[in-house]
Amino acid sequence: QVQLVESGGGLVQTGGSLRLSCAASGRIVSSYAMGWFRQAPGKEREFVAAIGWSGGSTFYADSVKGRFTANRDNAKMTVYLQMNSLKPEDTAVYYCAARNSRVVVTDAKNYDYWGQGTQVTVSS
Numbered sequence: 001q002v003q004l005v006e007s008g009g010g011l012v013q014t015g016g017s018l019r020l021s022c023a024a025s026g027r028i029v030s031s032y033a034m035g036w037f038r039q040a041p042g043k044e045r046e047f048v049a050a051i052g053w054s055g056g057s058t059f060y061a062d063s064v065k066g067r068f069t070a071n072r073d074n075a076k077m078t079v080y081l082q083m084n085s086l087k088p089e090d091t092a093v094y095y096c097a098a099r100n101s102r103v104v105v106t107d108a109k110n111y112d113y114w115g116q117g118t119q120v121t122v123s124s
Contacts, residue, residue: 035050069082094119
């Protein structure tokens with residue numbers, strides 16, 4: 001079993017930055033692909049970013065490409081999402097997810113473990 005705990009969310013103005021963290025415990029996840037997803041009120045959960053087990057491969061949703069960066073520190077079993085140039089449409093609950101596979105995917109259905117989420121609110 002893997003437990004994931006997100007932190008770093010909060011309220012920020014348009015154009016600001018936040019760094020989300022996702023700490024894993026319970027199993028060694030250094031070989032797991034990790035993903036970030038978000039869900040805004042009244043909307044479906046959507047893919048934001050994914051990172052391979054070594055951190056060498058990353059994928060981003062078009063809506064965040066160039067503004068968000070995912071990286072990981074396997075020694076700390078922690079994944080990060082650096083979010084810059086934030087926009088009001090980035091407002092959502094952000095979830096970290098782990099996949100018991102080295103293959104990176106963007107479909108939420110293929111992730112095995114989820115955190116509880118952290119709220120990000122961007123004011124205009």
